[in-house]
Amino acid sequence: MDWQDSTVLVTGAAGFIGAAVSEALMARGQPVVGIDNMNDYYPVSLKQARIDRLSTRDNNLFQFRQVDFSDMAALNGALEQTRFAAIVHLGAQAGVRYSLENPQAYAASNLTGHVNMLELARARDVAHMVYASSSSVYGGNAKLPFSVEDRADHPVSLYAATKKADELMSETYAHLFRIPLTGLRFFTVYGPWGRPDMAMWKFAERILSDRPIDVYNHGEMQRDFTYIDDIVSGVLACLDRPPLDDGEEKPGGSVKPHALYNIGNNRPEHLMRLIELLEESCGRKAQLNLLPMQPGDVPATYADITALTRDTGYAPTTSLEAGVPLFVNWFRKYHSL
Template sequence: MKILVTGAAGFIGFYTSKALINSGHSVVGLDNINDYYDISLKYNRLKELGIAKNEANTFNNLCSSKKLNSFSFVRMNLEDREELPKLFKEEQFDVVCNLAAQAGVRYSLENPESYVDSNLVGFLNLLECCRNYNIKHLVYASSSSVYGLNKKVPFSTDDNVDNPISLYAATKKSNELMAHTYSHLFKIPTTGLRFFTVYGPWGRPDMAMFLFTDAIVNNKPIKVFNYGKMERDFTYIDDIVEGVTRIIEAPTKQRIKNNKLYKVYNIGNNNSVKLLDFIKEIELNLEKEAKKDMLPIQPGDVERTWANVDELIKDYNYSPNTSIKDGVKSFVDWFKSYYK
């Protein structure tokens, strides 16, 4: 298949592009390479895919990878209503995998406009392109943050998600509603994936795994919110990508036949880990104790996440299973190597 992967310079988009290429698909990666976090990390991910920095910098110009023949890249904003339809018309994609978004719960308190531009306007533009250019399946990233103040665990896709507590979560819930509308009106198969705290090598610098490791290495205190009384369903990147690629590669004929065009799944480790245990695992791998700055819970944060993945198992015979021990070791080994 020819597949558009948006957010291809991002953490999950980079790995997903790589996995799809290795499976024999032709991939066009799209990213605007914004400066929400260190862009050198984004350029280095693209370098791993065979795209040079000077090529990646050119807006709206498709460049082909010299390393991976079946990968090409375009720097573009999803909300670009003139250029995105041109790309769809030219490339004739079979499937779209939307992993582009303005990420981050806390940042949405500081810069709400960027979430509206990327996550709402950009997503609508993408849906319109899927509608007008005969896309067979839209797979898109949602988030565990849509569960908001949900107290029932583990979180199920049957749970009510009408109470988001951050703008980021609200935009992700909006994406699900918008996708449902387009599935209903225009018969486009759409699949939303609620990711649960993704971590691993090449991960985002604003995520806990990266922040904690970096601080401990540099003898700085780590910020432990809610005085450590947090639990997260930490999910290793390889497990996330395996779920994403299975869903992309699965035929949609049966769903169309059964009129089940709209679906949402949790992708998580189905296990809630205490934040302090997670920190301890990082300390063990670094052979160094963290200096902890215990702080109150931040606005927009939830105390606990835990994914029920029964639907994923039922429909795709898949459940993430990488242990925290193995996952943290992989990240710390990469961190040491990358930052020498």
């Protein structure tokens, strides 16, 4: 589909992936209306810095509205005079571990907020909405790699449960209202302008300040680390290819126009390998505080991206060996280290 000059609404625009997707959309000439509630889950200064970068681009394609999309009245008010052709819904309350402390935040943003965005897509008759799910929906699945055909009905965290609920609600809206929807199950994303609550950031920060890092499950963990540029290319490839509504039911009972994909690097990496690469990039040895597995966590993630590659041509190109130094270089600059 030709989206040139079509305005895209991006939720979570001050977030890690949301800001990167907004920048990529503008780079290809598309106007972006970004919304974010700028909550203090992690320092607002980082979110503001991302928005400032987007706002100071010389193409004048970015508008920002601070609004909480879990408040339907506020959402409608903020967008009343705004036209957009598609939505990239990346805003959410993130983090597996924080869901143990503040479940209400997840219910508001990831449940009520997601319904509100589906209602907005319905009311505005958008051509396509791409939304963020998560690899956490696979829960304690022991089968690797994780496939979208695998059962995902045993979440081990509230965060995972809300993301699975988002997929089910989206399936319902696609069926009832024929809204083209694409859900993306993100695997561990990292890179410049990342989130402070993620392992990559925490490890780099502690290594550079000579403090011990917490290593869960005694280091026996694997993650499908995916560099931000590869994630962005996948999001845009999906946005450009809304699922077709042919009125036919697919095997398994799901109906078009709702597509669901894994988006990852298709290459799980051992946690200790990540630490080795961070040590090399930081020029220091890590002090390890080995701990048991945390509640709500899983020992391994591994994305089967066959369907996404087949339908969009998605092909991640950034290895962990290439991506970690890029992150550390940015981290040093951002913190003036």
